[in-house]
Amino acid sequence: MTVRETGVAACRPPRPDLDEIYQAHSARLVTQLYALTQDLGLAEDLVQEAFCRAVARWSRISAYDDPVGWIRRVAWNLAANDWRRRRTRTFPQSSAAQTVPGPSPDHVVLVQALGALPPAQRRVAIMFYLADMSLAQIAEVEKVSENAVKQRLHRGRTALTAALIDTSTEVGNA
Amino acid sequence: MPDAPDRLATVFAELHAAVSSRTRLPGLAAARATAHRRRTVRLAAGTAAVVAVLLISAGIAVGALRNGAPPPPSATTSPPSAQPTSSVGPAPAGPPLADQVPAWPVRNATLDVPAFPLAGCPSGSRMFQNRYWENDTIAHIEMLRGATGDVNGDGEGDVLLVLRCDVFGSAPASGGAAAQVGGAAEQVVAYASGGAAPRLLGQVWAGQGDVTRLVVADGAVQLDVAPADPTAAGPIAQESYRWTGSAFAQAGHSEIPHADVPNIEVSIDPSSLALPRSSSPYPALSTPVQLTIRNDGDTSIRPLELTIVSTVGLIVYDPATGPLNALDEPSQNGDSYTHTWILAVAAPDPGQSTTITLDLALVPAITVPENSRVSFTLEGNANTRGPGTSGVTAEISLQ
Numbered sequence: 001m002t003v004r005e006t007g008v009a010a011c012r013p014p015r016p017d018l019d020e021i022y023q024a025h026s027a028r029l030v031t032q033l034y035a036l037t038q039d040l041g042l043a044e045d046l047v048q049e050a051f052c053r054a055v056a057r058w059s060r061i062s063a064y065d066d067p068v069g070w071i072r073r074v075a076w077n078l079a080a081n082d083w084r085r086r087r088t089r090t091f092p093q094s095s096a097a098q099t100v101p102g103p104s105p106d107h108v109v110l111v112q113a114l115g116a117l118p119p120a121q122r123r124v125a126i127m128f129y130l131a132d133m134s135l136a137q138i139a140e141v142e143k144v145s146e147n148a149v150k151q152r153l154h155r156g157r158t159a160l161t162a163a164l165i166d167t168s169t170e171v172g173n174a
Numbered sequence: 175m176p177d178a179p180d181r182l183a184t185v186f187a188e189l190h191a192a193v194s195s196r197t198r199l200p201g202l203a204a205a206r207a208t209a210h211r212r213r214t215v216r217l218a219a220g221t222a223a224v225v226a227v228l229l230i231s232a233g234i235a236v237g238a239l240r241n242g243a244p245p246p247p248s249a250t251t252s253p254p255s256a257q258p259t260s261s262v263g264p265a266p267a268g269p270p271l272a273d274q275v276p277a278w279p280v281r282n283a284t285l286d287v288p289a290f291p292l293a294g295c296p297s298g299s300r301m302f303q304n305r306y307w308e309n310d311t312i313a314h315i316e317m318l319r320g321a322t323g324d325v326n327g328d329g330e331g332d333v334l335l336v337l338r339c340d341v342f343g344s345a346p347a348s349g350g351a352a353a354q355v356g357g358a359a360e361q362v363v364a365y366a367s368g369g370a371a372p373r374l375l376g377q378v379w380a381g382q383g384d385v386t387r388l389v390v391a392d393g394a395v396q397l398d399v400a401p402a403d404p405t406a407a408g409p410i411a412q413e414s415y416r417w418t419g420s421a422f423a424q425a426g427h428s429e430i431p432h433a434d435v436p437n438i439e440v441s442i443d444p445s446s447l448a449l450p451r452s453s454s455p456y457p458a459l460s461t462p463v464q465l466t467i468r469n470d471g472d473t474s475i476r477p478l479e480l481t482i483v484s485t486v487g488l489i490v491y492d493p494a495t496g497p498l499n500a501l502d503e504p505s506q507n508g509d510s511y512t513h514t515w516i517l518a519v520a521a522p523d524p525g526q527s528t529t530i531t532l533d534l535a536l537v538p539a540i541t542v543p544e545n546s547r548v549s550f551t552l553e554g555n556a557n558t559r560g561p562g563t564s565g566v567t568a569e570i571s572l573q
Contacts (some may be wrong), residue, residue: 018202019202022201022202023550027190027193027196027197027199028190028194030193030194030197030199031189031193031194031197034193040193040196040197043193044197044198046201046207047199047205048199049198052205053204054205055205055206068327075408075510077314083362106185106188107185107188107189107192110185110186110189111189129182129183129186130186130190135426138185143357143358144559147481151481157182160182161181161182164181164182169472
């Protein structure tokens with residue numbers, strides 16, 4: 001049987017399917033949260049929790065322009081809240097890098113260098129490199145100008161690159 | 175070996191591949207089950223409350239019938255509230271910032287929160303847990319600072335709080351379409367502490383600035399409000415407010431400049447430049463320009479960044495190291511063309527100046543439209559509140 005859409009329905013964009021979004025984006029979200037928190041288990045929990053909340057509100061969220069952005073922000077916000085609760089403790093930088101088995105030296109250095117960045121620079125770097133967001137999109141999320149995003153990205157890049165170069169030098173000298 | 179940005183992108187991509195290969199998420203079915211279980215628990219809790227009321231009412235009715243007296247109205251028994259109206263339990267140890275918030279039970283109390291000047295921020299009765307209130311969407315309120323003192327003259331110590339609201343995300347607009355909301359706002363709120371629970375006295379101040387100081391002195395609330403953007407170099411407002419019997423009214427206002435913004439000036443020579451053109455695949459000879467940076471302030475500048483923005487295709491050379499990598503790819507929107515570089519430059523000490531020489535050349539085979547220009551903007555980092563900026567710009571016009 002062929003169902004013909006009415007004109008109105010045909011003009012309405014199809015609502016995204018949460019299963020497809022989970023398949024397409026959950027792993028990348030975990031990577032972002034791992035880069036943010038340096039704890040793979042926590043990153044998985046945060047992403048799963050964000051999807052739990054999306055499930056409960058999908059009829060509303062699916063109408064948003066950027067439902068993946070909603071899920072990402074929830075996960076990031078949960079991470080920030082968790083970070084607040086844990087910030088009296090030392091951030092688990094050394095052990096976190098070992099959470100991903102068999103990391104390359106670059107990965108360890110990258111994750112540690114990310115953890116050492118100021119939060120705003122860390123967020124911008126993660127959004128740019130791991131969330132594939134444009135400078136304009138990052139500026140919208142961060143509520144700053146694109147120039148401010150450029151500056152934060154530049155500073156973050158400088159610090160991350162310096163850390164990676166230091167590693168290369170050490171490896172080369174070893 | 176790839177250059178630095180490419181290497182970063184490569185390492186990030188490799189990191190994603192490594193993390194993805196080891197990620198073990200429970201799946202969306204598990205998320206759906208969790209969401210369903212939570213909904214079921216909520217429903218069960220609500221049902222249990224109703225059943226309890228019915229049972230209590232029925233029990234009272236049965237007892238009353240046995241005693242031959244009419245049952246009391248069931249309205250005298252109410253179901254337990256989902257959010258307690260007052261929570262005055264002991265405050266658990268909080269992060270260091272919490273030390274600025276009084277240990278008095280506001281950290282874990284239900285507070286009447288006045289409206290924030292920001293869409294999406296919650297208001298009304300909100301239960302805080304260890305200085306935070308957060309709902310299950312994407313807004314939260316944090317107690318940033320606190321002060322105590324008698325501000326309404328009743329002889330009791332009152333509590334002043336700086337509440338900050340952060341909103342990230344989307345919210346349905348009135349027409350049903352999604353609307354982006356976000357940002358942050360702060361307010362200073364006074365609560366009377368004479369009763370068993372904090373009682374709202376009134377909102378002292380609200381805005382999108384950053385309240386950096388809050389004290390009570392001689393019955394007045396004194397606060398410093400800095401620009402919300404820590405990179406902004408605007409003045410700090412010093413304000414005082416007094417209780418009038420029904421609300422807080424401003425009693426004083428003054429402004430002080432940021433204490434340590436350097437007085438940077440920049441000049442460029444020449445201010446107008448006719449760059450040689452090249453029709454070959456190679457750029458034409460470059461032309462030097464000198465940028466003079468003078469620090470007339472009394473504060474040293476830490477990192478100093480030079481942002482170069484060109485409206486035409488340009489190659490910028492450091493005479494010592496060669497061409498400089500642009501921060502971004504050139505973008506062109508209609509007639510507007512921008513190409514940006516951000517460079518770290520040596521910062522002059524107070525009272526000193528420094529000169530930077532850069533060589534500029536046009537990219538091959540381009541035309542230079544009228545009113546083409548290159549701007550050089552310096553931004554410093556001498557502000558103790560954050561990255562800070564001096565934001566001075568010099569321009570050269572291209573012919």
